[in-house]
Amino acid sequence: MATQSVWRPNIKELARRELKTRPVESGHRLCAGCGAGIIIRQIAMAARKSIVWINATGCVEVATTIFPYTSWNVPWAHNAFENAAAVASGVEAARKKLSRVGRFANDPDVELDYDIVVLGGDGGTYDIGIQSISGAFERRHKFMYVLYDNEAYMNTGIQRSGGTPFGARTTTTPVGKVIKGKPLFKKPIMDIIVAHQIPYAATISSAYWNDAIAKLRKGFEADGPAFIHAFSTCPLGWGSAPEDTVKIMRLAVETCVFPLYEVTNREYRLTGPSISIAKNPARKKPIEEYLKLQGRFRHMFKPENKWMIDKFQGWIDKQWEALLKRAGY
Amino acid sequence: MSTPMIGWKEVPIAAVPFLSSKEYPTGEWAVFQPKINESKCIKCGLCWMYCPDSVYRWDGEGVPVPDLGHCKGCGICVAECPTKAIELIRV
Amino acid sequence: MQDYGEQAMMALNGDEAVAWAVKQSNVDVVAAYPITPQTIIVEKISEFIHNGEVDLEFVKVESEHSALSASWGAALAGARAFTATAANGLALMWEILYIVASTRTPVVMTVANRALSAPINIHNDHSDSMGARDSGWIQIYSEDAQEAYDNTIMAFRIAEEAMLPVMITLDGFTISHTLQNVSVLPDEAISNFVGIREIPRIKLPEIHGEKEVPLMLNPKYPVSIGPLDLYDYYFEHKVQQNEAMKASIPVIEKAHKEYGEISGRSYEPVHMIPYRTEDADVVILGLSSAMSVVKKVVDQLREDGKKVGAIRLRVFRPFPADIIRKELSGLTAVGVLDRSLSFGAEGGPVALEVRSALYSSLSKPAVYNYIYGLGGRELSPKLIAKAFNELLEVKVEPENPTVKYLGVRE
Ligand SMILES: Cc1ncc(C[n+]2csc(CCOP(=O)(O)OP(=O)(O)O)c2C)c(N)n1
Ligand code: SF4
Ligand code: SF4
Ligand code: SF4
Ligand SMILES: [Mg+2]
Secondary structure: OOOOOOOOOOHHHHHHHHHHOOOEOOOOOOOOOOHHHHHHHHHHHOOOOEEEEEEOOOHHHHHHOEOOEEOEOOOEEEOOOOOHHHHHHHHHHHHHHHHHOOOOOOOOOOOOOEEEEEEEEHHHHHHOOHHHHHHHHHOOOOOEEEEEEOOOEOOOOOEOOOOOOOOOOOOOOOEOOOOEOOOOOOOOHHHHHHOOOOOEEEEEEOOOHHHHHHHHHHHHHOOOOEEEEEEOOOHHHHOOOHHHHHHHHHHHHHOOOOOOEEEEOOEEEEOOHHHHHHHOHHHOOOOHHHHOOOHHHHHHHOHHHHHHHHHHHHHHHHHHHHHHHHOOO | OOOOOOOOOOOOHHHOOOEEHHHOOHHHHOOEEEEEOOOOOOOOOHHHHHOOOOOEEOOOOOOOEEOHHHOOOOOHHHHHOOOOOEEEEEO | OOOOOOOEEEEEOHHHHHHHHHHHOOOOEEEOOOOOOOHHHHHHHHHHHHOOOOOOEEEOOOOHHHHHHHHHHHHHOOOOEEEEEOHHHHHHOHHHHHHHHHOOOOOEEEEEEOOOOOOOOOOOOOHHHHHOOOOOOEEEEOOOHHHHHHHHHHHHHHHHHHOOOEEEEEEOOOOOOOOEEEEEOOHHHHHHHHOOOOOOEEEOHHHHOOOEEEOOOOOOOOOEEOOEOOOOOHHHHHHHHHHHHHHHHHHHHHHHHHHHHHHOOOOOOOOEEEEOOOOOOEEEEEEOOHHHHHHHHHHHHHHOOOOEEEEEEOEEEOOOHHHHHHHHOOOOEEEEEEOOOOOOOOOOHHHHHHHHHHOOOOOOOEEEEEEEOHHHOOOOHHHHHHHHHHHHOOOOOOOOOOEEEEOOOO
16 A cells, blocks of 8 residues: 655755755756656655665656766766666666665765665656556665656657657657647546556646645655656647747646546546546636647647548547546546 | 866776766756745745755745756746746846 | 685576576566567566575566566666667667666666567677677677576676676577576675675766766766767767777776686686687687687698688777787788678678778788578587688689678578
């Protein structure tokens, strides 16, 4: 059973803690307004004790450790693109064995009492890394895997991934004369993860910071593998204004493009604004409000492409209904 | 600042980074940077929470203080401030 | 020196001998995935764990790529880590081989040498580990099950002191599956020899001041491992790594010397072992189990008064170029055995290295390369004798091909 946390994030306490130690330093080279910059800070804010951070290849990895600089004041390791969950498996196995035998018990320079967090992008999670994640979850390693989903391979220049939504323009799904953006829908990553029957999985939008940080804390506390699907606005890849990053994170929830929920031992529960939308469907905003802030969907607003918005809306409605059923509405 | 250039004999093993990125002035990217109107600020801390670059220092009580040397001028804090207490100023 | 008592003589195949070495070497984490002919290693280790005979974490990963990735994570977290594989499994690890070496992580891996696909073939040749020769791992090739046991134990000492990963190979089936009498040292002797893994220290004055901090994932003194490196530093890091490879030569020698003191087996001289070469005109040089057969043929030919000898190369990386030059200069001819191809190259990997080491010698022998044994093809004494006789009559003529296949049908 995942421990049901009673911990509620208090913004003042979190700020005071960051004054003392800054797990993620300024001076990283994420783009201005990058949503991932907010997510990594919130992960660190949710920590209940020391953490060890394993990062898959991608924007965050590249931007935070450009040699000779590092933005990390927590132990941090990056190996490759597709294997962060496997690396974390090894770290966890080592910590288990070394703690069991009291290896560093008398060494004041070493600490073994830490939680492990893994951060991977949508490319590293939906696509190339899915095997190592599945393996690690089957083996029940205790770590929290956070997917920051900016819905494309951003680090290599905005190519589509399994997480790219329908219609979106990327450099490998350009808006051409015949095919306009991505013709396929987003892979249901949460369903795939939940099928592993891990103790805790949740979606977060950093705009709802208290919901996000509380869930991240539950992920740290889970008695086994935990998975957090974090919505990550990417101004560069999405063609959105940098100042709209948090606004888009909010709209994604309000339009049910990215509903907020958690799955504790296979039991679904809606959280935050998704509850009020479930109770009062009139609150569900049309997806246009979300789409129109992003250049990657601009072509869909041409009259001849309106069918794309309808198709997208239809798909979102179905996903939402399915979620409502699972969450007992 | 310029990046120090060390030879292979001195550079730490295993390519371990030896400087903190706080030494790296990403504030130089910014064209606009925020300025807080203290009289409008209700000390909610949202600017601190949403800044992707950890620019604000906030003790939980007073008005958050930005470290403009690292502010990229994205404008999130301006957009998210509930009382419109922050404005962007050309630097 | 402490007296640990008798070594136990056990009938073990090569894989079991490796599993025994792992069991005795205070290994903390094993992460591995089964593949013939390595499987007995992972099975035997599992058996040891399930019988409570060893206390280690075995991460039964879903692929070799993850096996090496998990080993890396474990080593960075402070553990002594081991993995084992062969052929396709090693090929799948290729990306991570480089990363493990470049981050100076002391993982030890056994490779039960097997041919690479396609066509799929489970039998022995060296195309798998030779394919990994440029990845930054120390490579030591074993002649028999005893040596596979000894090498695996020494590998932990070498890896941790040199801060480089070590690959120990044994020939698939010929060694991995063949029973042999193996002298197994008492647990305590091995435990004392390898010790508990010590964590190297690193100085990062701008981050942690003057204190030397453990180079591991450790919240007390955080370090970042595996950054992005651009043209301003990558070259320096690579040169440093290459120099570390050269600097591992005395480390390898020291481990052998000290192991020799407790076991009586020091494999001197460590990098390559000559056999009846003192007055030889012609020598065959090669790796691993085939050299047992070559040595028998040397004995036969010596009875006929032919001045022949053999050299078994043990340490292929770092390549002992100086020693090779010293040992081979002055001979009339050298036959170099290669159990793998470097497609499109002027010979197999061993021959390429030997030839280039000899190039600066003033009295270089003729070098002939014999490609043999691919996919498990037997190397008979008759074929070896044929090669020796050819070398004895050697005439250096430009039209004389210097790369030949031994034992292939035309
Ligand atoms: C095995 C391998 N294939 C391809 C790449 C190139 N590559 C580096 S990052 C990346 C995309 C990362 O995408 P994602 O995981 O979504 O992270 P993001 O950059 O969007 O944050 C790719 C394709 C690689 N590093 N390794
Ligand atoms: S490309 Fe997107 S995800 Fe990557 S740093 Fe820029 S804004 Fe962030
Ligand atoms: S968001 Fe606005 S009101 Fe809130 S602390 Fe910052 S400046 Fe003050
Ligand atoms: S403008 Fe952007 S980078 Fe600057 S302080 Fe505001 S949120 Fe942070
Ligand atoms: Mg991405």
